[in-house]
Amino acid sequence: MKSKKTFGLLLAATLAGSSALYAQSYCTSLGGNCTIIDNINDVELIGTTLINLNTHCANLTGASYSVYPATGNTTATLTAGNSYQLVVTIPAPSRKTSVWIDYNQDFVFDASEWTQVALSSTDSVPDTCTFTVPSNALPGATRMRIRSRASLSSNGPNDACTSFATGETEDYTVTIINTGGASIQNPENQAQASLQIYPDPATSYFILCFNVTDNTGRDVVVSVYDLPGNKVCEENIGRYNKGYYRKRIEAGALKLSPGIYFVRLNSGRGQVARVVIAGE
Numbered sequence: 236m237k238s239k240k241t242f243g244l245l246l247a248a249t250l251a252g253s254s255a256l257y258a259q260s261y262c263t264s265l266g267g268n269c270t271i272i273d274n275i276n277d278v279e280l281i282g283t284t285l286i287n288l289n290t291h292c293a294n295l296t297g298a299s300y301s302v303y304p305a306t307g308n309t310t311a312t313l314t315a316g317n318s319y320q321l322v323v324t325i326p327a328p329s330r331k332t333s334v335w336i337d338y339n340q341d342f343v344f345d346a347s348e349w350t351q352v353a354l355s356s357t358d359s360v361p362d363t364c365t366f367t368v369p370s371n372a373l374p375g376a377t378r379m380r381i382r383s384r385a386s387l388s389s390n391g392p393n394d395a396c397t398s399f400a401t402g403e404t405e406d407y408t409v410t411i412i413n414t415g416g417a418s419i420q421n422p423e424n425q426a427q428a429s430l431q432i433y434p435d436p437a438t439s440y441f442i443l444c445f446n447v448t449d450n451t452g453r454d455v456v457v458s459v460y461d462l463p464g465n466k467v468c469e470e471n472i473g474r475y476n477k478g479y480y481r482k483r484i485e486a487g488a489l490k491l492s493p494g495i496y497f498v499r500l501n502s503g504r505g506q507v508a509r510v511v512i513a514g515e
């Protein structure tokens with residue numbers, strides 16, 4: 236049987252050749268020519284705080300793409316395993332609307348993360364779809380994308396990043412709570428930094444999330460140790476000011492055997508360590 240890789244394997248490989256380490260972001264070359272009739276006017280997640288009404292077209296001349304802040308009435312908290320109703324209103328008939336939620340937080344809106352809101356809208360009549368947050372959805376800040384498009388064009392599961400000539404795209408951040416225990420707690424160092432790594436166990440990549448709590452421009456160093464405590468590798472991954480960051484690390488030339496490793500992040504003032512469990 237072919238062995239899968241581990242976080243530790245991936246991290247070590249990445250640190251041996253750090254070109255594989257890079258920041259990820261969501262696709263933004265989305266096109267769109269938002270008009271008064273094919274815009275996303277109202278978005279509401281029933282039973283949550285997300286109620287974003289009468290937004291019309293965010294931009295009538297350029298790409299019709301908006302990223303709403305994770306605050307107030309443009310965000311929501313969702314619980315893994317629960318179902319929710321999303322309501323989207325388009326002012327025109329026959330428009331197609333879709334929603335994606337990046338449940339595994341890999342910066343890709345996968346086809347499996349898609350739900351059709353409407354295949355043919357009716358003028359300003361709310362369209363409603365129901366989706367269920369998967370029980371294995373990762374906890375934390377999660378991107379949700381809603382797109383509208385004219386009637387004769389597709390707006391299906393693989394169109395989250397397609398450049399549209401018509402319609403509008405709206406991105407939201409929702410917070411997913413997963414009571415299955417996937418969240419990593421860091422009580423001893425929470426004031427300084429936090430570290431989260433997923434998926435667990437890793438296969439072809441993993442994502443390193445960390446929080447820097449001041450603006451002194453601290454270097455962030457990632458170190459990997461084996462079970463006996465020997466340092467396997469160490470890498471400075473850059474200088475960061477206050478904020479929450481995600482780094483996706485791809486598998487490269489893997490050097491280590493599957494196993495359990497400690498991953499330590501040092502932001503200059505705080506350190507955290509995690510046990511990495513080997514995959515099968």
Ligand SMILES: [Ca+2]
Pocket residue numbers: 274275276290291292293403405
């Ligand atoms: Ca809008």
Ligand SMILES: [Ca+2]
Pocket residue numbers: 336337338339340341342343344345348
């Ligand atoms: Ca995804």
